[in-house]
Amino acid sequence: MNKADLVNMVSAATGETKTVVSSIVDKTIDTIVDSVVEGKKVSLLGFGSFEPRDRSARQGLNPKTGEKIAIPAKRVPTFSAGKLFKDRVQG
Amino acid sequence: MNKADLVNMVSAATGETKTVVSSIVDKTIDTIVDSVVEGKKVSLLGFGSFEPRDRSARQGLNPKTGEKIAIPAKRVPTFSAGKLFKDRVQG
DNA sequence: TGTTTACTAAATCAGCTTTGTTCATTGAAT
DNA sequence: ATTCAATGAACAAAGCTGATTTAGTAAACA
Numbered sequence: 499m500n501k502a503d504l505v506n507m508v509s510a511a512t513g514e515t516k517t518v519v520s521s522i523v524d525k526t527i528d529t530i531v532d533s534v535v536e537g538k539k540v541s542l543l544g545f546g547s548f549e550p551r552d553r554s555a556r557q558g559l560n561p562k563t564g565e566k567i568a569i570p571a572k573r574v575p576t577f578s579a580g581k582l583f584k585d586r587v588q589g
Numbered sequence: 590m591n592k593a594d595l596v597n598m599v600s601a602a603t604g605e606t607k608t609v610v611s612s613i614v615d616k617t618i619d620t621i622v623d624s625v626v627e628g629k630k631v632s633l634l635g636f637g638s639f640e641p642r643d644r645s646a647r648q649g650l651n652p653k654t655g656e657k658i659a660i661p662a663k664r665v666p667t668f669s670a671g672k673l674f675k676d677r678v679q680g
Numbered sequence: 681t682g683t684t685t686a687c688t689a690a691a692t693c694a695g696c697t698t699t700g701t702t703c704a705t706t707g708a709a710t
Numbered sequence: 711a712t713t714c715a716a717t718g719a720a721c722a723a724a725g726c727t728g729a730t731t732t733a734g735t736a737a738a739c740a
Contacts, residue, residue, distance in 0.1 A: 499624050499631045500735065508616045514609065522613045525599045527636045533590050535677050540590045543710055543713065545618045546668075550678050553698080558727045561693045569727065575678045577637075577668035578700095581713065586626050587641050587666045591710075634688065634735055647722060649702050658702070669725095672688060 534575050544582035551576045625666050635673035642667045 501523070509519045530548055533540050539549035555571040579587075592614070600610045621639055624631050630640035646662040670678075 499629055501633050502735085504617065504620055504631065504633070507620050508613060511616050511620070512612055514613060518605065518609070519613055521603055522599060522605060522610055523617055525602050526595065526614055526617070527633065529595055529598050529602070531636065531674055531677055534674075535680075538590055540595065541709090541714075542592050542595070542618065545622065546666075547714085551699095553726095556697060556726090558697085559695065560728050561695080561726095562728060564694080567727070573678055573680070575637075575670040575674050577670075579666040579668075583622055583625075583666050586622060587664050589626075589664070593710085632689080632735085638689085642724095645723080647701090649721075660701070 531575075542580070544580050546577055546579040546583055548575060548577050550574070622666075633671070635671050637668055637670040637674055639666060639668050641665070 505516055505520045505523060508514075508523070509516045512519070530540050534548050534550050537550055539547055541547040550573050553572050553574055556569050557566055558569040559566050596607055596611045596614060599605075599614070600607045603610065621631050625639050625641050628641055630638055632638040641664050644663050644665055647660050649658050649660040
C-alpha cells in the first residue's frame with residue numbers, strides 16, 4: 499500500500515475529499531518529521547512513538563570487498579510500536 | 590508532542606477544523622495498522638514504511654532472577670525511515 | 681487527468697555491533 | 711481506566727554497511 503492507496507481509503511472512510519485528506523496526511527507527516535528533527539518525541543497513544551536516537555561511531559565492513567570501514571556517529575529516526583499496535587499484529 | 594498537539598498544528602497549518610483533522614489522523618492510523626495486521630506493507634515515500642516482521646523464538650533471561658526463560662516466536666510491527674526523513678534528522 | 685521525468689526503494693552479498701528483550705512498579709498522561 | 715517511560719543486566723538476534731540494477735512512486739506540466 500502506498501500513499502495514494504492510503505489517501506483513497508481514508509477518504510472513503512471519512513467522506514472527506516481526496517484533496518483534503520492528502521493535504522492533511524502530508525502535513526501530518528511533515529509535522530512529525532519536523533518535531534523529530536528538532537529532537538522532540540512524538541507520542542501517538544496506541545500507535546507508537548517517533549524519536550531521534552544517537553548512534554555512536556563503530557567499525558563496519560564493506561560487504562563487497564570485506565574491508566573494514568569507519569562508520570561515523572549519527573542521529574537516526576526511530577519508531578517504537580505501542581501496545582495496541584503490537585497486540586493487533588500479534589493476534 | 591502528543592496527538593492533541595499534532596492535531597492542533599496540522600489544523601493551524603491546513604486551515605481545516607480540529608474535528609476534521611482529528612478524524613482523518615485517527616483513520617489514517619487505523620488504516621496503517623489494519624494493513625500491517627493483514628501482513629501488507631505500507632510505504633510512504635520520503636517518510637518510511639511499516640510492515641510486520643516475524644521474530645523467531647529465542648532464549649532470554651529474567652534480569653531480576655537471572656534464570657533463563659523461553660521467549661516464543663512472534664510477529665511485530667516495524668518501521669524503517671525513508672531517505673528524506675533520515676537526511677533531515679541527520680542534518 | 682494523463683504523461684514524462686527524476687528520484688527513491690528493494691534486493692543482494694557477510695560479519696560484527698548495537699539494540700531489544702525480559703519483570704515490576706511508580707508517575708504522568710490520554 | 712489504560713497506557714507509556716524509566717530502571718537494571720546480560721545475552722542473542724536484528725540491522726547496518728557499499729554499490730548497483732530494477733521497479734516503482736511522486737511531482738510537474740500541459
